């Protein structure tokens with residue numbers, strides 16, 4: 001799947017639309033989800049143009065992959081998610097229910113998040 005540079009997260013990265021930023025460095029931008037599903041619901045996105053987790057894992061450089069996950073760990077610690085625990089989700093493609101085609105990791109915490117997936 002080709003990267004669509006008109007997706008909403010690409011527009012946020014370019015500063016064309018605002019976000020509620022919680023962290024930024026050379027590799028990632030992180031912001032609060034507009035429709036939070038938990039007391040803490042942060043989206044972490046790479047600055048590079050990657051459609052999904054699969055695309056990121058296949059195409060990103062070692063520095064980008066490392067930078068991304070180092071930032072995730074830092075953000076989780078900064079938001080007191082580590083000790084109590086949290087859920088991280090990367091929806092991918094149609095079956096994964098991915099709505100925005102720019103790779104993003106959801107960090108959900110601040111309460112028990114519940115069963116991993118619906119069995120329905």
Ligand code: AMP
Pocket residue numbers: 008019031032033034035036043090091097098099100101
């Ligand atoms: P996904 O279904 O994994 O693609 O998740 C997309 C997420 O992006 C959803 O949780 C939305 O609530 C969130 N979202 C959509 N637009 C925005 C926005 N402008 N700012 C912050 N979060 C957004």
